[in-house]
Amino acid sequence: MDAHIEDIARCEGQTVTLKGWLHNRRSSGKIHFLTLRDGTGFIQAVMSKQTVGEEAFTRADHLGQETSVVVQGVVRADTRAPGGYEIDVTSLEVVGESHDYPITPKEHGVDYLMDRRHLWIRTPRQHAILRVRHEIIDAVRDFFNGRGFILADTPIFTPAACEGTTTLFPVQYFEDTTAYLTQSGQLYNEANAMALGRVYCFGPTFRAEKSKTRRHLTEFWMVEPEMAYATLDDVMELGEALIVAIVERVLERRRTELETLERDVSRLEAVKAPFPRMSYDEAVEILKKEGLPFEWGGDFGGTDETVLSQRFDRPLLVHRFPSAIKAFYMKPDPARPELALGVDFLAPEGYGEVIGGGERLADLDLLLQRIKEHDLPQEAFEWYLDLRRYGTVPHAGFGMGIERTVAWICGLEHIRETVPYPRMLYRLYP
RNA sequence: UCCUCAGUAGCUCAAUGGCAGAGCAUCCGGCUGUUAACCGGAGGGUUGCUGGUUCGAGUCCAGCCUGAGGAGCCA
Numbered sequence: 488m489d490a491h492i493e494d495i496a497r498c499e500g501q502t503v504t505l506k507g508w509l510h511n512r513r514s515s516g517k518i519h520f521l522t523l524r525d526g527t528g529f530i531q532a533v534m535s536k537q538t539v540g541e542e543a544f545t546r547a548d549h550l551g552q553e554t555s556v557v558v559q560g561v562v563r564a565d566t567r568a569p570g571g572y573e574i575d576v577t578s579l580e581v582v583g584e585s586h587d588y589p590i591t592p593k594e595h596g597v598d599y600l601m602d603r604r605h606l607w608i609r610t611p612r613q614h615a616i617l618r619v620r621h622e623i624i625d626a627v628r629d630f631f632n633g634r635g636f637i638l639a640d641t642p643i644f645t646p647a648a649c650e651g652t653t654t655l656f657p658v659q660y661f662e663d664t665t666a667y668l669t670q671s672g673q674l675y676n677e678a679n680a681m682a683l684g685r686v687y688c689f690g691p692t693f694r695a696e697k698s699k700t701r702r703h704l705t706e707f708w709m710v711e712p713e714m715a716y717a718t719l720d721d722v723m724e725l726g727e728a729l730i731v732a733i734v735e736r737v738l739e740r741r742r743t744e745l746e747t748l749e750r751d752v753s754r755l756e757a758v759k760a761p762f763p764r765m766s767y768d769e770a771v772e773i774l775k776k777e778g779l780p781f782e783w784g785g786d787f788g789g790t791d792e793t794v795l796s797q798r799f800d801r802p803l804l805v806h807r808f809p810s811a812i813k814a815f816y817m818k819p820d821p822a823r824p825e826l827a828l829g830v831d832f833l834a835p836e837g838y839g840e841v842i843g844g845g846e847r848l849a850d851l852d853l854l855l856q857r858i859k860e861h862d863l864p865q866e867a868f869e870w871y872l873d874l875r876r877y878g879t880v881p882h883a884g885f886g887m888g889i890e891r892t893v894a895w896i897c898g899l900e901h902i903r904e905t906v907p908y909p910r911m912l913y914r915l916y917p
Numbered sequence: 918u919c920c921u922c923a924g925u926a927g928c929u930c931a932a933u934g935g936c937a938g939a940g941c942a943u944c945c946g947g948c949u950g951u952u953a954a955c956c957g958g959a960g961g962g963u964u965g966c967u968g969g970u971u972c973g974a975g976u977c978c979a980g981c982c983u984g985a986g987g988a989g990c991c992a
Contacts, residue, residue: 511952513952513954513955514951515948515955517948519951520954531952533950536949552942567950588942589928589942590928591928591929591941591953593929593940595929596985597984598924654990696989696991697918698991699988700986700987700988700990701986702992703991703992786991788988788989788990789987789988831992839992840991841992889992891992913984
C-alpha cells in the first residue's frame, strides 16, 4: 500500500510503500538509520542486516544524500522518533542515484544556499515554510471566496505607472512598444469592483527599487480586495478578519511546520480581534514620547514601525495619514482634508507593514486635480477617470503582501525564505 | 544610490607581518538505537582579482569584483 509520511500515523502496524528521497543516513555496522522524505514530511527508516540480509544491507552502505528510493516497510510507533513513528525496512529500491550532494547536514552560508535554492527547498526548514505559505494562500482564497468576492485578476503587462511613484520594470512589447510589469492591481481592481461589486486579485507584482533589506523582494505576491460602496471602516474590518482567519487556519493545520520552524505559537494565538487602532496623529505623539526624532508629516521608517507595533501583541492599525505622503487616489478625510482615509496594518514583533489600503477618491474633479498635482499624464488615466464619470460610488480596498505575512507567521529573519525562488537586487539565479 | 562588514580546502571557519590549519563532506576501516551519530586513517589549497609596501603578505595599503547587513522607498 502506498503511503505518505504526513499521514503515516493511520498506517501503524501495516506494511507500506514510501516513494521519496534519502535525506540523511547514519549507520552502526549492522543497522542503517535512513531519514526519508517524500515531500509531505520526514521519517526515519531502520534497516537491519538481520531483516534484509547481507546483500541488500551492503548495497545500502553507500547511498548518497538525496538518492531517490522506494522503500517498503512496517510502520511502528516509537517514542524515540521525532514524529512518533518509524519504518522497519523490508526492501529498498534505488530509483536515481545521487553523489556528492552539495547541501550537507552541516551549516552553510546564505550565498551558497541561495545559489542552490532549487536544492535548498528540500531541507526540513524550507519545506515547512513553503507548506505554511501554501496554507496562508489557501486561507486567503477561502476567506474571499466565502464572503462573495469574485476573483478578477488584473494585468501584469501595463501601459504605464499605476501610481507613478515607484520604479517599474520595462519590457519590450513587440517591435516598438514599451510595457511595464505591474506594481499593483489597484486601479484595474477599482474598475472590476464597479463591474462585480466585491472583487479581489491575487498575483505577482514587481518593483524595480534598489532596496537591499530583509523586507524587500523585486517580485512579490499580493492579494488585493476592492469593494464598491465601502469605506475606510469596512477596509479595517475586512483586513482584521482576514488576518485572524489566516492565523487561525495556520495554527489549526500547520502545527508540525511551526514546530519545525521553532515558532513561538503563543505569539500567534494572541492574534485575535479586535486589533488596536490609532490615528497617524496619535502614532506621532507616541514616537515623540519615545524620544524618536519624528516630525508630523513624515512617513514611518522601519524603526518607527517597530517601536509602534512592539507595544501590542497583535497587528496595529494606523489610519488617517497626511495626504502628501500617500497615493493620489486616496480619499481625503472630510473632517480634515489634509489627511487621507488610508490605513496601514503593522504586524507585531517588528515585521512591518503587511497591509496597506483605504478609501478611494470617488470625486471626478478632485481626482483630476490630484493627477495634475502629482504630475501624471491625464491621457493614461482616462479609463480610470471614466469610473468617476459613469456612476461613481464610495469604494475601498487594500493590498496584503503575501511574503511579509509568511515571514511574520513563520517568524523568519528574512523575506527571501518565504518564496521558492526569491527575486532581489543582485539575485536572479536560479 | 549611500554607509558598514565579509571573501582562506567541496562546505563552515581558524591562523601576532614569519612552516597553510581544524571540523564536516568524500574515500578506506570499525560499531545493532543513531538523531547535524560516533571512533581510527587517507586524499584535498592560484588565501576573490590586479597592483603596491616589505628580507618576507592570507595578514598592511590602493583600486576593482562578488556577496551580506542597514538606510532611503515600500507590501
